[in-house]
Amino acid sequence: MNIPDIIIAVDGYSSTGKSSLAKKIARKFGFLYLDSGALYRGVTLFAQEERLISRLGRIDPALEKALEGLDLHFGSDGRLFMGARCIEQQIRSMEVSSQVSPVAAAPFVRAWVDGKLRLFGSRGRIVMDGRDIGTAVFPQAQLKIFMTASEEVRARRRYEEMKAKGESPLLEDVVKNLRERDYIDSHRDTNPLRRADDAFELDNSEMSFEEELAWVQGLVQGKFGIL
Numbered sequence: 001m002n003i004p005d006i007i008i009a010v011d012g013y014s015s016t017g018k019s020s021l022a023k024k025i026a027r028k029f030g031f032l033y034l035d036s037g038a039l040y041r042g043v044t045l046f047a048q049e050e051r052l053i054s055r056l057g058r059i060d061p062a063l064e065k066a067l068e069g070l071d072l073h074f075g076s077d078g079r080l081f082m083g084a085r086c087i088e089q090q091i092r093s094m095e096v097s098s099q100v101s102p103v104a105a106a107p108f109v110r111a112w113v114d115g116k117l118r119l120f121g122s123r124g125r126i127v128m129d130g131r132d133i134g135t136a137v138f139p140q141a142q143l144k145i146f147m148t149a150s151e152e153v154r155a156r157r158r159y160e161e162m163k164a165k166g167e168s169p170l171l172e173d174v175v176k177n178l179r180e181r182d183y184i185d186s187h188r189d190t191n192p193l194r195r196a197d198d199a200f201e202l203d204n205s206e207m208s209f210e211e212e213l214a215w216v217q218g219l220v221q222g223k224f225g226i227l
Contacts, residue, residue: 003029004142004224005124009134012147013193014181015154015161017204017212018129021147023078024213026127029220034120036130036137038080039113040104041091042072046082047103048096057102064108072116094162094169097177101184110136110190134199136191143223144199145216153205154178 008031010022019035026033043063047053052060071083079088090096103109110132117137121128130137134144149157155175162169185193195201200219204212220226 002226003031003125003220006142006224007121007124007138007140008127008143008145009138009141009196009199010127010129010145010147011131011134011193011196011199012129012145012202013149013154014178014185015158016147016149017157017209018147020209021145021204021212021216022127022129024209025216028213028217029127030125032120032126033078034074034117034126034128035078035080036113036117036128036133037100038074038088038091039072039116040109041096041100042080042082042087043067043070043109043113044096044100044103045087045091046070046072048099053099053103057099059103059106063106067109067112074120089165092165094167094173094177097181101181104131105184105188105190107190131185131193132191134196135194139196143219144196145219146195146199146201148201148203149205151175151178 008025010018012018019037023033025031047059047063050066052063052066073081075081075086079086080091081087114137117128121138128138134141155171155178158178159169159171159174162174202212202215
């Protein structure tokens, strides 16, 4: 298909498969994929390593100044780097997951990440996933998708993902973390998680990746009159 130079925003709850679907869309259409959540996780890892966040998620105000010298960037393969160090595996750990929501709720962190994302996406032809891409980062995105799934399905997906990486999580801990993140993401003061008025909702509780991709392809064809 000959796709125009559009921005596709994929928002939704954690563990709904936003990144997996966004990557498939990018490969299918020849777009650049950007994972906004990875940047928030990268900032969280940085704050942990610099001891600028407590175990309870309390953020040291010094983090705002420290971000000025932080080099987070995506490699050509889509993995996240801090300087020359690939941190893709570290940012997916439960330790980072347990603190990313309070870090991402800080207005100065959101402003820093949003600035990075807008720079990365300034030329269009991108697929970006996150929690406020279609409402705050790129409200002008030509196609917006909001993903959801049942809590049970999302918890099981996250649990199996962590086990596949060699971790040994407890399912009840994964469910607890999921609920905490949902609440924080939906109730933060700055750009809370919500479905944009013009977003198409995708509940993929019982869908395969192939069915999701076909659903998105149908959207693109219908919205832009592509045969």
